[in-house]
Amino acid sequence: MSGWTIGTALKEGKRKLREAYDEVSFDAQILLATVLGVDRAHIIAHPEKPISDEQVVAYANLIQRRVNGEPYAYLVGHREFYGRDFIVTPDVLVPRPETEHLVEHAIMMVEGFYKDPAEVRAVDVGTGSGIIAISFALRFPTATVYATDISPEALAVAKCNAELHGVKNIQFLEGHLLEPLYENNIKVDLILCNPPYLPSDLVPQLPFSRFEPEIALDGGTDGLLYYHLLFKQVHLVGVPPIRMFLEIGSTQSQAVLRIAHQHLSIMLQEVIRDYAGHDRVVRLSAK
Numbered sequence: 131m132s133g134w135t136i137g138t139a140l141k142e143g144k145r146k147l148r149e150a151y152d153e154v155s156f157d158a159q160i161l162l163a164t165v166l167g168v169d170r171a172h173i174i175a176h177p178e179k180p181i182s183d184e185q186v187v188a189y190a191n192l193i194q195r196r197v198n199g200e201p202y203a204y205l206v207g208h209r210e211f212y213g214r215d216f217i218v219t220p221d222v223l224v225p226r227p228e229t230e231h232l233v234e235h236a237i238m239m240v241e242g243f244y245k246d247p248a249e250v251r252a253v254d255v256g257t258g259s260g261i262i263a264i265s266f267a268l269r270f271p272t273a274t275v276y277a278t279d280i281s282p283e284a285l286a287v288a289k290c291n292a293e294l295h296g297v298k299n300i301q302f303l304e305g306h307l308l309e310p311l312y313e314n315n316i317k318v319d320l321i322l323c324n325p326p327y328l329p330s331d332l333v334p335q336l337p338f339s340r341f342e343p344e345i346a347l348d349g350g351t352d353g354l355l356y357y358h359l360l361f362k363q364v365h366l367v368g369v370p371p372i373r374m375f376l377e378i379g380s381t382q383s384q385a386v387l388r389i390a391h392q393h394l395s396i397m398l399q400e401v402i403r404d405y406a407g408h409d410r411v412v413r414l415s416a417k
């Protein structure tokens with residue numbers, strides 16, 4: 131035994147975290163709970179319990195990674211999204227609460243426009259951890275759902291998440307954007323996508339970019355590269371009316387709409403804001 135208890139570990143963890151953060155109690159508790167495989171309440175209730183050498187080492191390691199600024203989700207290995215817990219590794223983008231707007235509005239659209247959700251053929255492009263495809267597929271278990279990603283590592287995480295949540299109606303396909311669909315002659319009528327949309331030169335300036343995959347963040351010089359590429363591919367897979375819900379950066383709505391009109395015959399367009407009042411999702415219908 132290390133001679134340490136839960137109480138000593140918490141005290142030491144908080145002391146170290148204070149090098150980087152003001153609010154340290156919660157982090158110290160959660161990271162210790164992760165190492166011990168217990169919940170936070172147990173940590174708070176049992177400061178006297180001894181912990182082993184290995185646990186002290188593992189805890190010190192997590193505390194140091196946190197001090198270095200690593201996102202919390204990577205340290206604990208999961209993140210909540212749309213009311214469910216998802217496995218998260220450094221191979222995937224950490225799920226953002228803003229992305230829940232995309233899921234929410236896509237679900238509302240299906241509820242309003244389809245007589246039977248079994249008719250829906252949807253794709254989540256660049257699925258990452260799988261949060262969009264899985265949240266959607268769980269709401270409509272009879273729909274046909276595809277999820278693509280160019281990263282096999284990301285797809286492996288998404289598949290684990292699908293299994294974790296018992297999802298049966300998603301097919302995972304490796305490839306760039308819609309390519310695996312049109313190569314296999316698969317047609318869809320609903321496209322969901324949270325593409326990388328940060329301008330390249332901004333990426334290195336952001337604190338999380340040291341840890342999250344660059345391919346999940348970098349949207350090319352102006353951040354709009356993937357909207358161009360995606361809209362170009364839509365007619366190869368889309369059965370009209372093709373409905374799309376795309377996440378965007380808060381300043382990109384007009385540019386994304388302009389690009390959409392360059393490539394597609396748009397029948398309906400809407401910009402949806404997030405809770406902070408920022409433009410966050412572009413909704414489109416195209417012929």
Ligand code: GLN
Binds near residue numbers: 223260325345
């Ligand atoms: N679809 C995933 C998400 O919304 C990954 C997106 C990405 O990697 N850009 O979190």
